Amino acid sequence: MIKHLQELLEKAVDDLQRKGIFPKDLEPQIFFERTRNKDHGDFATNMALTLAKPLGKNPREIAKLIVDELIESLHVAKVEIAGPGFLNFFLTENCRRQIIKQVLKLGDTFGDNDFGNDKKITVEYVSANPTGPLHVGHGRGAAYGASLANILEKCGYQVQREYYVNDNGRQMDILASSVWLRYIELCGEPIVFPDNGYQGDYIVDIARKVRKKFGDKFLFKSLEVYEAVPADEKDGGDKELHIDGLVFNAKQLLGNENYENIFQIALKDILSGIKKDLEKFNVNYDSWFSEKQLHDGDTIDRALEILQDKGYLYKKDGATWFMASHFGDEKDRVVIRENGQKTYFASDIAYLLNKFERGFEGALYVFGADHHGYIARLKAAAKGLNLNPEDIEIVLTQFANLVQDGKKIQMGTRSGQFVTLSQLVDDVGVDAARFFYVMRSHDQHLDFDLDLAKSQSSDNPVFYIQYAHARICSIFQKLEQQAMQHNKEIGNASLHLLNTDQEHDLLRSVASYPEIFVASARTRSPHLLANYLRELAQNYHSYYNAHQVGVDDENVRNARLNLSKATRIILANGLKLLGASAPTSMFSDDQDGG
RNA sequence: GCGCUUGUAGCUUAGUGGAUAGAGCGUUAGCCUCCGGAGCUAAAGGUCGCAGGUUCGAAUCCUGCCAAGCGCACCA
Incomplete structure (x- = not known):
């Protein structure tokens, strides 16, 4: 319909140009919008206003010229000039009613369109580290990402939904070690749980599973466990050094195979829990992409090679740096640490490369607002890899607060006290949970009113x-x-x-x-x-x-x-x-x- | 300190250059011989954080200030 109206206007402008009333070189952009107020008809255009300057005429005068030149249309009942010079188009009653036939004919494909031009994109959302169950903070990204993917799919994009599983790196080592320590505790050997370990009860549950499967096979004396480990923060030491020492000892004492056993049980247990929670939340994926496969394969090396060849890498203080600041980031970033370990950012670069190597023409990332610092470095990585930064799109979702009895529920993820996504769904139901998370703009903080979500009235x-x-x-x-x-x-x-x-x-x-x-x-x-x-x-x-x-x-x-x-x-x-x-x-x- | 994001009715907010700034909740006043009253109708309520600027026109764009959230690792 908008197209039809545009053609009508183009014709009128054409005729005016032929008559010499409008200059020949005039190329007006004709833009229609559906009116908000029904007194303004069905569609309106501001073209007379935009032509005011180039023509040096009063907008209402221009509007009058155009209206007089318009030919009749079966669909248009009348055209009015309003306000400063808007052209308001009123459709015929008959034309307005035809939409019903269309909806009935098209069913749930009514509204589908080709806005996306069949662009093949991957939409990544949630991607929470598998170090614990999803909590309500992850819910917004999940609800937003899943809904957006659904919408894009029906708007002409070829959408692939992906979850990036960070199954590699220090946090995972801390997870495995936390499980091991709880396991030792279950075996009756006294330990002092580290400040920086994962505190949640689910760790103990996993430890129990490990013990059920392997008995006391992984038990070591407290003395060995804490051998040469720097003091924890509560003892006046550094919690990071303390936990790193524990991880080191865990690997030493257990050996590769046994360590891997605990690691895998923890990973699988938590990941399957995450999958289950998301499924329950009606959030689905086409692909669960493992970070580890980037390390096991050669993707990271290849990605770094590309950057190396272009001269975007350099060595300093024993580490290898990417010249991110050259591409708009605020500082350069380390990709290989002094100790030879590749950073998380190196994986990110490889993952980005991998997405496009898999044939995607666009990568859409849904991040929580706390990750906004990643935008610049990810875009920088894209430029360094010679990808078009326009094809990398990062959307941030702001935080959601839970509100009950008019008060915000305080949450401390550090202490392991949080409301899980699963609990929320049990509490208010999937429908309300999904809807409430997306009913506000994603870049707006959200107050999630639990009482309202549960209420069965028009308020909800x-x-x-x-x-x-x-x-x-x-x-x-x-x-x-x-x-x-x-x-x-x-x-x-x-x-x-x-x-x-x-x-x-x-x-x-x-x-x-x-x-x-x-x-x-x-x-x-x-x-x-x-x-x-x-x-x-x-x-x-x-x-x-x-x-x-x-x-x-x-x-x-x-x-x-x-x-x-x-x-x-x-x-x-x-x-x-x-x-x-x-x-x-x-x-x-x-x-x-x- | 630097950076990113956000300030709209009592509350939660829509509105990414256009017409008289729209909703919902809450408040007030009404509506059931009728397909589901878990609903409907109406009223009151706004210096769009503040101050400049750009424009025919600014909640929207630019600058400064104020306030809130978040981020500033050879962590993930």
Whole structure:
């Protein structure tokens, strides 16, 4: 429709140029937007305003010239000049109603588009270290990433969803050592748990599993465990040196094979827990990418070689540095430490290279706001690898606070006291959890109101939307019982009977879905979709209260049923994209997962 | 100290150069012989953090200041 209007305007400008009223070299950008206020018609353009300067004329005067030159269109009822010089286009009632036929025909593909030009992208989200269960802080990235991936997929991108598993490095060694220490404790040997170890109870659970499988095979005397280990922080020492000493001893005492046994049990246990939690949260992946495979293969070496060949690496103080500051980062970064170990950043560079070697044309990273320092260095790495930095996109999600009884719930991940994602889902349900995380802009701090998420009333937006959906289902069910089956053809032939205020509003809402959908993909903003669904549901509830759908008149009834069904299709589709269900009934005893 | 992000109604917020700044909650006043009242209708409530600047036009772009969050490792 926008295209049609643009053609109308282009024609008018053309004619004005031919008549010599507009200069020949004028090439106006014609841009339409759906109006926010229905008094302003359906679509508006500000082109007369933008032409004011080059033409040196009053915008309203220009608008008048253009309007007079416009040819008639079947779809346009009238064009008005408004405000400082906007052109407001009013579509014909008939044209507005056609959208219903389209929705019914296309079903849940209504709104799909080719915005992404079939670009093959990988979307990475969550990627939390497998050192403990996911907590509510990870929930936002999960909900956001999963919803965004769903939206992009239907907006013309070839999407691959990926989780980067940091199964390598110091943190994993600390994890394995933490498990080992708890294991020793279980065997009855006294230990003092390190400040910097992983404190959570889940560590003890894993230790128990290790003991069940291997008995006391990995038990060593306290004296050996702490041999030559620097003092911990609580004893006036350095907690980092302390834990490194413990890790060193663990590897020495256990030997490669046994150490690996504990390491693998811990990794597998935690990773499978993460997978389970995400599945429960309705968040899915196409690929779980192991960092270790970058080390085992030659990707890191190759990546560093590329940088070396281009002269972007240098040695200083025994370490190898990447000239990140040359590419806009605030300082250079170490890729190989003095002790020969490759840094995490080296893996990042290799992973980036790997993504494009796998044939992706774009890499989208969803990071928590605390990782914003990574943007510059990742973009720098991309430039160093001669990749187009435009193809590397990093979206940050701000933090979410849990709020209960009007107060923020304080969380300390250090101490192991946190609300897990799994607990949250158990508490408020998947639907509310998924929806609440994405109903605000991702770059806005989010207060997650637990009481509201649990409430079953119109205050709760997800219930409000689901209720609208269930209501529509209920109407269809009721009519079926009364042998008044829905007849789509009669409805389509009777759309002209939809002429109440509420029907106009609802139609307007239905018709705006495709543009909202594209906008949510373009700006990487699932919250636009969430807000839209609320508005659509509201329009339906208003309509429902003002008019009866199941009237005796067969024509009116089926026209209204068509409108209702179109609404239901969009509600169900939108809820699904955001990871929530579209129940056919709100009564808990006959739930439908949808 | 330096950097990134964010300041919009009492609260939570939408709005990435356009028209009278939109919603929800909360508050106040109304609506059930009617398909699910888990709903609807309406009212009140705003110096868009502050001060300059760019523009025909600024919540939006630029500069400075104030406030909040986060980040500034040969950690991950």
